[in-house]
Amino acid sequence: MKPWPGRRNASTLSLRALCVLRAWPLLLLVSLLSSTALAQDKQGASGATVHRSLMLSSAAAETDFSEGSLVFIGNATVLLEFAGFRILTDPNFLHRGELAHLGYGLTTERLTNPAMSLDQLPPVDLVVLSHLHGDHFDQLVQQKLDRDLPIVTTPDAAAQLGRMGFKRLFSLGTWETLTVRKGDATLRITGMPARHGPPVLAAALPETMGSMLDFVNPGGAVTYRIYITGDTLVFDAIKDIPRRYPDVDLALLHLGGTRVLGVTVTMDAAEGVKMMRLVAPRHAVPIHYNDYDVFKSPLSDFERMVREAGLAERLTFLKHGQRYRFVQRPEQR
Ligand SMILES: [Zn+2]
Ligand SMILES: [Zn+2]
Numbered sequence: 001m002k003p004w005p006g007r008r009n010a011s012t013l014s015l016r017a018l019c020v021l022r023a024w025p026l027l028l029l030v031s032l033l034s035s036t037a038l039a040q041d042k043q044g045a046s047g048a049t050v051h052r053s054l055m056l057s058s059a060a061a062e063t064d065f066s067e068g069s070l071v072f073i074g075n076a077t078v079l080l081e082f083a084g085f086r087i088l089t090d091p092n093f094l095h096r097g098e099l100a101h102l103g104y105g106l107t108t109e110r111l112t113n114p115a116m117s118l119d120q121l122p123p124v125d126l127v128v129l130s131h132l133h134g135d136h137f138d139q140l141v142q143q144k145l146d147r148d149l150p151i152v153t154t155p156d157a158a159a160q161l162g163r164m165g166f167k168r169l170f171s172l173g174t175w176e177t178l179t180v181r182k183g184d185a186t187l188r189i190t191g192m193p194a195r196h197g198p199p200v201l202a203a204a205l206p207e208t209m210g211s212m213l214d215f216v217n218p219g220g221a222v223t224y225r226i227y228i229t230g231d232t233l234v235f236d237a238i239k240d241i242p243r244r245y246p247d248v249d250l251a252l253l254h255l256g257g258t259r260v261l262g263v264t265v266t267m268d269a270a271e272g273v274k275m276m277r278l279v280a281p282r283h284a285v286p287i288h289y290n291d292y293d294v295f296k297s298p299l300s301d302f303e304r305m306v307r308e309a310g311l312a313e314r315l316t317f318l319k320h321g322q323r324y325r326f327v328q329r330p331e332q333r
Pocket of ligand 1: 133
């Protein structure tokens with residue numbers, strides 16, 4: 001059988017891993033230099049117009065706010081449909097055996113297949129992208145995704161995507177909001193704090209955001225609120241999320257306990273439970289849990305810990321391709 005184009009050679013990888021470990025002081029220097037370069041990018045882009053609203057055309061006369069759903073495609077890729085919007089998160093369509101790039105020559109092997117291929121993706125209104133890592137926006141997506149598709153992401157990712165030729169980029173800093181209108185529905189997307197690892201390592205990894213999606217009806221009421229954590233640990237600033245955005249209806253938790261150079265850089269099972277307690281969503285769906293070989297915290301650990309914490313009834317565990325259905329907030333029905 002012909003191997004996937006990105007299939008690795010085990011001996012090359014271990015050699016490469018060894019080189020990376022030896023080159024760690026150099027990596028730190030590179031990371032400092034690259035963060036300076038990114039800072040300059042931001043400065044350079046500061047004169048450009050930052051768009052805070054987006055108008056999408058709609059064929060529907062009236063929007064149905066009664067129910068919605070999401071399909072878990074794999075890793076952090078979710079297709080979300082509600083209030084006339086179809087939203088794609090963190091598009092990653094690599095297949096089993098292919099390598100995703102994590103920067104500095106580091107790669108991670110995909111262990112699963114996505115529930116659909118990029119070619120099978122139905123038309124979407126926009127992409128919400130938490131950060132620019134290969135397991136969230138892979139090389140295939142970089143090549144093939146429609147350049148005119150609106151992408152809502154961090155300022156750093158927007159700058160890099162701009163250089164790749166993507167044209168409709170909406171960057172969000174923490175607590176900044178983009179207002180999207182389609183028909184008589186409004187979607188407010190707000191950047192949430194996220195930190196991809198402990199402070200020193202996080203500075204060397206891509207800038208990351210969580211996002212809050214508020215679906216608002218013509219009367220101005222929030223009918224459903226979805227929090228997507230992004231790749232983050234639970235740190236101090238996460239406490240501000242429930243203060244500013246209480247009543248989260250659904251949380252999508254990026255778990256996996258991702259380990260890079262021996263350091264955990266995304267929530268593991270225990271952190272996932274901590275996040276559930278802090279943000280207190282009515283319901284939650286774990287994603288980003290078994291797709292890559294850098295994920296070291298099995299979902300079964302999280303399942304056990306949420307049971308022990310008495311939170312089990314708030315969780316739905318989806319396999320790839322499964323759909324979660326939801327209804328709008330009771331007070332809006
Ligand atoms: Zn990441
Ligand atoms: Zn990730």
